[in-house]
Amino acid sequence: MRRFRVIVNGLAYEVEVEELASDGAVAAPHAAAAASPAHAPVPAPPAPAPVPAAEAKKPARKAETPAPAAAAAGAITSPLPGTVLDVKVQVGDAVSEGQVVAILEAMKMENEITAPHAGSVTAVHVKAGSAVGLGDALLEIG
Amino acid sequence: MSERLTELAERRRKAMAGGGHKRLERQHALGKWTARERLDALFDPGTFVELDLFTTHRSSLFGMDRAESPADGVVTGYGAVGGRLVYAYAQDFTVLGGSLGEMHAGKIHKVQDLALKSGAPIIGIADSGGARIQEGIDALNGYGEIFRRNTLASGVVPQISVIVGPAAGGAVYSPAITDFVLMAEGIGQMYITGPQVIESVTGEQVTHEELGGAHTHARRSGNAHLTFATEQELFAGLKRLLRYLPSNNLSQPPNEESKEPPAGAAERMRGIVPEDANKPYDVRDVIHGLVDAGEFLELQPEFARNLVIGFARVEGHTVALVGNQPKVLAGCLDIDASDKLARFVRFADAFSIPVITFVDTPGYLPGTKQEYGGIIRHGAKVLYAYSEATVPKVSVVLRKAYGGAYLAMCSRSLGADTVLAFPTAEVAVMGPDGAANIIFRAEIEAAEDPVAERKRLVETYRAEFASPYVAAAHGYVDQVIDPAELRPAVSRALWALRQKREERPPKKHGNIPL
Numbered sequence: 001m002r003r004f005r006v007i008v009n010g011l012a013y014e015v016e017v018e019e020l021a022s023d024g025a026v027a028a029p030h031a032a033a034a035a036s037p038a039h040a041p042v043p044a045p046p047a048p049a050p051v052p053a054a055e056a057k058k059p060a061r062k063a064e065t066p067a068p069a070a071a072a073a074g075a076i077t078s079p080l081p082g083t084v085l086d087v088k089v090q091v092g093d094a095v096s097e098g099q100v101v102a103i104l105e106a107m108k109m110e111n112e113i114t115a116p117h118a119g120s121v122t123a124v125h126v127k128a129g130s131a132v133g134l135g136d137a138l139l140e141i142g
Numbered sequence: 143m144s145e146r147l148t149e150l151a152e153r154r155r156k157a158m159a160g161g162g163h164k165r166l167e168r169q170h171a172l173g174k175w176t177a178r179e180r181l182d183a184l185f186d187p188g189t190f191v192e193l194d195l196f197t198t199h200r201s202s203l204f205g206m207d208r209a210e211s212p213a214d215g216v217v218t219g220y221g222a223v224g225g226r227l228v229y230a231y232a233q234d235f236t237v238l239g240g241s242l243g244e245m246h247a248g249k250i251h252k253v254q255d256l257a258l259k260s261g262a263p264i265i266g267i268a269d270s271g272g273a274r275i276q277e278g279i280d281a282l283n284g285y286g287e288i289f290r291r292n293t294l295a296s297g298v299v300p301q302i303s304v305i306v307g308p309a310a311g312g313a314v315y316s317p318a319i320t321d322f323v324l325m326a327e328g329i330g331q332m333y334i335t336g337p338q339v340i341e342s343v344t345g346e347q348v349t350h351e352e353l354g355g356a357h358t359h360a361r362r363s364g365n366a367h368l369t370f371a372t373e374q375e376l377f378a379g380l381k382r383l384l385r386y387l388p389s390n391n392l393s394q395p396p397n398e399e400s401k402e403p404p405a406g407a408a409e410r411m412r413g414i415v416p417e418d419a420n421k422p423y424d425v426r427d428v429i430h431g432l433v434d435a436g437e438f439l440e441l442q443p444e445f446a447r448n449l450v451i452g453f454a455r456v457e458g459h460t461v462a463l464v465g466n467q468p469k470v471l472a473g474c475l476d477i478d479a480s481d482k483l484a485r486f487v488r489f490a491d492a493f494s495i496p497v498i499t500f501v502d503t504p505g506y507l508p509g510t511k512q513e514y515g516g517i518i519r520h521g522a523k524v525l526y527a528y529s530e531a532t533v534p535k536v537s538v539v540l541r542k543a544y545g546g547a548y549l550a551m552c553s554r555s556l557g558a559d560t561v562l563a564f565p566t567a568e569v570a571v572m573g574p575d576g577a578a579n580i581i582f583r584a585e586i587e588a589a590e591d592p593v594a595e596r597k598r599l600v601e602t603y604r605a606e607f608a609s610p611y612v613a614a615a616h617g618y619v620d621q622v623i624d625p626a627e628l629r630p631a632v633s634r635a636l637w638a639l640r641q642k643r644e645e646r647p648p649k650k651h652g653n654i655p656l
Contacts, residue, residue: 079471081509107504108542108573109472110420134509 074122075137076113082106084130084138093121095141102126102138115141157195157212161236169236174306174329175373177217177232180267183377184230185221192219194249201243204276211237214246215270218253220262223384226396229257232267235307240270242313243277247284254291261390263300265380266316268330269307285312292319297492300387304380305330305366306373310354321489322367322383322441325356326376332359364445364478382439386453386460388493395460395495401435403629411625415502415540415566419608422472425450425465425500428540432498432629434458441486446478447471451486453495457633459640462490465500466551468541474507475547477520484523484654491531496636499528499552502541504573522655524550529557530652534639536560536632539567539610539619554618559642560635562628563610563619570612574604 006013085103089095095115102113122142126132160166160176169176175183181190199211215237220229231250233240250266257264273281295301296319303317305325314332317323325332333354340346340353352358359366368383370376388395411431414423430436433454440452448471451464464483466473475483490497506512506521528535528550537558543551548569552558563569571577578600579586589595606612613619623631 080474080507105420107472107474107507108420108575109422109468109504111472112422112469134511 074119074140074142076101076116076139076141078104078106078132078134078136078138079113080104080106080111081133082111082131084126084128084132085110086128087124087126087139089121089124089139091121091124095119095121101141104132104138113138117141153196160212160234161238165236172329174235174269176236177234177267177269180232180304180306180373180377181217181219181221181230183374184265184380185223185228186225190219190221192217193252194218197245197249199243199245199274199277201274201277201280203278206276209238211243211246213237214243214249215240216242216246216249218249220253220256223381226384226389227260227262228265228384229253229260229262230265230267233270233307235269235271238274240307241272241274242270242281242284243274244280244284246274247281247288250284251287251291254288254295257299258291258295261299261392263302263384263387263389264295265302265304266320267304267306268309268313268317270313271308272310272313282312285316288316289319292316296321297391299390300384300493302380302383304376305332305356306376307331308350310334310336318365323359323365324368324370324376324380324383325359325366326373327356327369327371329373331355332365360442360444362445364442364482367441383453386439386455386495388495391492391494393494395493397458397460398434398455400455400457401437403431403433404436407431407436408626408629411628415564415625417566419541419566419568422469424469425467425473425502425540428500428628429454429463429465432456432632433461433463438463442482446476446482448474448476449479449483451482456498456629456636459636460495461636462486462495462497463500464497464552466503468502471507473503473542474505475503475521475524475550476507476512477515477517480517480520480524484527487527487531488654491527491533494533496534496536496639497528497531497552498632499535499537499558501537501539501543501548501551503544503547503551504542505545505547519655521546521550525556526652526654528552530646530654531557532642532644532646534559534636534642536635536639537562538628538632539563539569539613541566541568542573543567543569543613545572557644559639560621561619562631562635563614563622564625565610565622567610567613567619567622568608569610569619570607574600574608577607578603 002017004015004017006015083105085105087102089101095101097115097118099115100112101115104111104113119141121139123140125137125139166176195213197214199206199214216231216233218231220227231253254264292301301320302322303320305317305323306329309317309332311334314334331350331354337348337350337353340348356366356369360369368379370379386395414427416423429438433456438452438454440450442451448467450467454461454463487497506517535552535558537552549555554561578596582599585599586592586596610619610622614622621631
């Protein structure tokens with residue numbers, strides 16, 4: 001176990017870092033091996049039928065439509081490196097899709113950060129004045 | 143004779159039944175229309191002429207000698223859309239899964255050749271399981287010849303792909319070569335390798351819809367130009383798109399009656415672009431205020447949203463509109479926006495559609511992701527596409543026009559025929575902050591209060607150079623206009639350029655950076 005001091009935006013954090021040896025390395029393949037049989041078998045196309053590609057046999061229906069990938073994590077990330085000018089919501093606030101939740105000053109523009117989907121705010125990671133990089137989490141919507 | 147007629151009727155009935163009642167029902171159960179229903183939705187009633195109804199496969203291997211393939215799984219022909227000739231083919235999933243065999247492909251080649259010869263748009267409606275494996279390399283050749291014909295017809299007749307079923311593997315490359323791809327949500331899917339292959343190779347798990355559905359191609363990959371919730375909306379949207387397009391590269395886009403924008407649009411135009419260069423706005427508000435009846439058909443609306451493209455009309459004539467979108471990524475140009483812009487401008491140029499460009503961009507997007515991703519060669523496409531275009535080019539500088547991005551956005555230097563500017567325009571080599579740091583470095587360092595001195599010098603620079611008047615004094619801007627005069631200024635410029643002729647040196651073709 002090694003300890004480090006990390007300074008982020010002027011705040012110091014103490015972090016502990018543990019190096020994983022062979023133990024950790026063994027655990028990962030285990031998990032993978034356990035998971036794979038569940039989805040490994042590929043349904044064989046019926047032999048006599050003409051052979052469209054296996055995928056084509058089962059066109060997905062509407063019900064299968066997944067949530068957009070960005071929403072999966074629920075986090076709204078910074079589209080540009082810049083400075084947060086204003087956070088317009090608090091944890092617990094209900095937001096609607098497209099609602100402006102924060103203003104990010106970047107590229108000499110007060111960019112409106114909008115909610116990608118409706119929900120309630122579960123976490124706010126920044127405040128007015130925070131400097132953020134590309135892809136940093138700003139807040140989370142559940 | 144009557145016996146012969148009975149036979150004809152019976153043969154027609156059988157071929158038209160496709161994969162039979164059960165499979166047609168199954169198609170409906172999947173929420174999909176049949177190939178013939180789709181063509182009915184596309185063509186003016188009673189105008190569709192079907193070709194090659196009696197074509198069937200001629201393969202005998204792997205049990206194919208016993209397999210029936212009415213019309214060989216694709217309905218082809220021509221008809222009228224809004225009174226204009228259009229060719230089309232629709233793959234029939236109920237016949238051998240819409241799989242593409244030698245004869246199926248041959249039918250498609252035939253309508254592709256006819257569309258090219260007769261100078262008419264062609265619509266490909268994809269709903270197919272892929273290559274008919276039993277027909278082996280002949281099926282493969284069928285694809286190859288479709289791609290080659292797509293390429294030869296590119297820039298000669300508009301080609302539009304409609305994805306209302308699976309399109310996997312090689313099948314996606316025909317849509318990719320065509321001009322526009324329309325997809326129905328939950329029904330249409332495109333990918334090179336499907337979820338099973340991806341999982342077996344990389345271990346990633348992904349559903350068909352996540353991987354290649356309409357949302358994915360509309361938002362992430364940019365492969366789809368328009369997406370629709372239902373097939374009904376899709377075919378209505380397709381017909382709307384066709385109304386803006388000429389039949390071929392030698393004919394003009396169809397004109398319609400001129401319609402004024404909504405009442406008060408000219409007055410409202412003065413309030414759209416904020417004076418404060420840090421405030422965002424929606425460039426589509428400017429477009430709506432300019433065009434006939436405020437009607438704008440935006441393409442790729444969810445992809446690279448920092449740049450807006452689409453068709454509209456000005457005084458009844460089709461125009462292609464391009465605009466930086468200040469409310470997304472500050473209106474920066476990036477890799478995706480450059481690709482989106484360049485391909486659209488090249489389409490407009492190929493089909494005699496004037497291009498109107500709205501400029502308000504702080505520049506190309508900075509960052510390692512962009513640089514490593516090749517923003518140099520992607521961004522170069524913008525310069526190339528605008529320089530290459532010989533259609534009328536009208537640019538309107540709304541606000542920021544700095545540096546390389548100013549040049550790229552159809553500046554006078556790249557051959558804009560008319561450059562208009564709002565009084566809010568800032569045309570300069572770079573923004574006041576950056577410029578002051580360089581030009582006045584010595585003064586700032588020598589000052590007692592460098593911060594205050596820097597601020598003062600930035601303001602001096604801004605007052606002097608962050609305006610349209612230096613550019614106007616040097617002839618890079620032709621007219622500085624009151625925003626309320628936008629529509630008359632643009633329509634007069636387009637009127638004056640209608641007979642524009644601009645020659646290019648003879649060559650086989652250029653070498654656009656890709």
